[in-house]
Amino acid sequence: MAGTTHEAGWAHAAGAFSGPSWLRQPADVNDLVPRLWSRTAHKSDGELVIGRIAIPELVANVNTPAYVLDEDDFRARARAFRRAFADPDADGHRWDVYYAGKAFLCTAVARWIGEEGLCLDVCSNGELSVALRAGLDPARIGYHGNNKTAIELRRAVAAGVGRIVVDSFDEIDRVTEIAADPGLGEVRVMVRVTAGVEAHTHEYIATAHEDQKFGFSISSGDAFEAVRRLLASSGVTLLGLHSHIGSQIFDSAGFEVAARRVLALQAQVSTELGVELPELDLGGGFGIAYTTQDDPSDPAQLATELGKIVAHECRDLEIAEPRLSIEPGRAIVGPAMCTVYTVGTVKQVALDGGRRRTYVSVDGGMSDNIRTALYDADYSCTLANRASTAEPVLARVVGKHCEAGDIVVKDEFLPGDIRPGDLVAVPGTGAYCRSMASNYNHALRPPVVVVRDGESRVVVRRETEDDLLATDVG
Known part of the structure; x- marks a missing residue:
């Protein structure tokens, strides 16, 4: 309809x-x-x-x-993601699971996230305030957003936020300036990239959706340039790349295409700049059942599929597998x-x-x-x-x-x-x-x-x- x-x-x-x-x-x-x-x-x-x-x-x-x-349902879903992704597998691999606070956040939920062993992704100064009020370890907080001000960034760095997802060249200038202040602490960042993949339920379209406000385009070369500038910035620690392909996703096909393109950029950085980026975030968007037409995957199935995708691409590119993270929000609280x-x-x-x-x-x-x-x-x-x-x-x-x-x-x-x-x-x-x-x-x-x-x-x-x-x- x-x-x-x-x-x-x-x-x-x-x-x-x-x-x-x-x-x-x-x-x-x-x-x-x-x-x-x-x-x-x-x-x-x-x-x-x-x-x-x-x-x-x-x-x-x-x-x-x-x-x-x-509460029991929320905690059970958080634990399911932790067991599937964050607990070490047979090869000793583990993921960081960041609950996407934008889905729903209050101090009680932030405390549950900490108690269940997850990290937290925030995308505003207000969400950061809730997380800090709840007593969540700042090192387990990631800070998103396409228009973070210098004041917001300084507060996040001073609070000890574990990573800031950088979204523009203007923001690179801001974090570089902040990193020059030795009194604020370490500035740890990831680069948000657009992989040219948009996933909405079962439709995967490979064109015409880099026209958006988030991230640096891989195809235009902006993403590589962002990495180059950050690596040249004194006092900034570049952790890796971040990708997000959409919402209400029910299978792994979109993640496969995105991982291939993002890891290709990671390989380019290794070859041309001589740096192996240690981390990769594949974002969230995992779907839930709103009606009988929806058939979501469980966390264990997602972990198996995404792990195979990354391992396969890294073998083909002959690069080391980075430490991985995901950001479920809707899939836990929805x-x-x-x-x-x-x-x-x-x-x-x-x-x-x-x-x-x-x-x-x-x-x-x-x-x-x-x-x-x-x-x-x-x-x-x-x-x-x-x-x-x-x-x-x-x-x-x-x-x-x-x-x-x-x-x-x-x-x-x-x-x-x-x-x-x-x-x-x-x-x-x-x-x-x-x-x-x-x-x-x-x-x-x-x-x-x-x-x-x-x-x-x-x-x-x-x-x-x-x-x-x-x-x-x-």
Whole structure:
């Protein structure tokens, strides 16, 4: 459906009202699809239970909308990446696993990352502040960003950040100047390169996507020049190269092409500049299951495939295998969180040809999940507060904002008797939903509530009207 167009908008395109081809009517509308939910999620007498807490009971204490974060699930996914990548394999190889904080970050999550043995990738001064507040070892922090200021860079270096991912020639000038100040400490950097590979799910396109704001182009020679300048900079330690090819990636084909091109640059640096760069970061973007059409790989499978790719390319290029790192964010926090809403209105809308669509309006929307409107993202959902014997109906879950595009779930089967006051839960909202949440229409951003072993605690509180008005100085 995302590929169809109409001059009046996608909702008017052919097939827009029949639902996507992959969506099947469930045998039992009360059932969960396990791979879409966190590990502890299940239904009990129709009520959604996460972390041994019934969602209606939780909502009675925290209200809706609310993000519900399954701590056991988050930690289990972090451990799975650590075991697959960071723990030494039979040959003694190990990777550094950097949790991509941009997906979702708060002090509690930063502490979990440290406790589970992972590193943390931040891409702003604010994210760095959260990491430092959480007490994370600065040496285990990487700092990303395409427009880091001199003040931000000085703070990161002074804090002892383990690596800064350099993104432009202007930034090279800044880190070189900072490195000249002996009182700040060592400046350790990686070079962000664009390999000419863009991966989005199953499409790998080899042209026309170096036209972006991130990194140095390999094909133009800018990446090699960036390496040359940094190696010539006194006080700067160049660790290696960094590549990122996209998001929601479900196989390793894009990584294979990117690794071949980045390692070829590494070989060129070794041959022409006489330096073997010790590290390589292949980035993140590993996909998760938002709906039944998605089939992600597990960390062990990813580690095996990526390890073989790098080993093969290094053998062909006759260079030593660098120390490797990856940056999963969505793959760890995405399935660990769901968003719970209260239904406010249910509306049957008459369509052409005698068809009807059920619109289920909830008390949140694009202010707490912009991804559907921004990326045409697909989500699933379930009735969370009761069992229903009604026949399933194809419904659209929409928000309360003053936008026709304020859609949370484009198409899902819900019970035909869904009504005001019911609870609807949307899985897979851990990545980017709270991080990109806004105050559009002066909405108050929802809380993040952690559940574990029958207990709950708020780790990010709900905003209040006082918060909203505090910055409005009149």
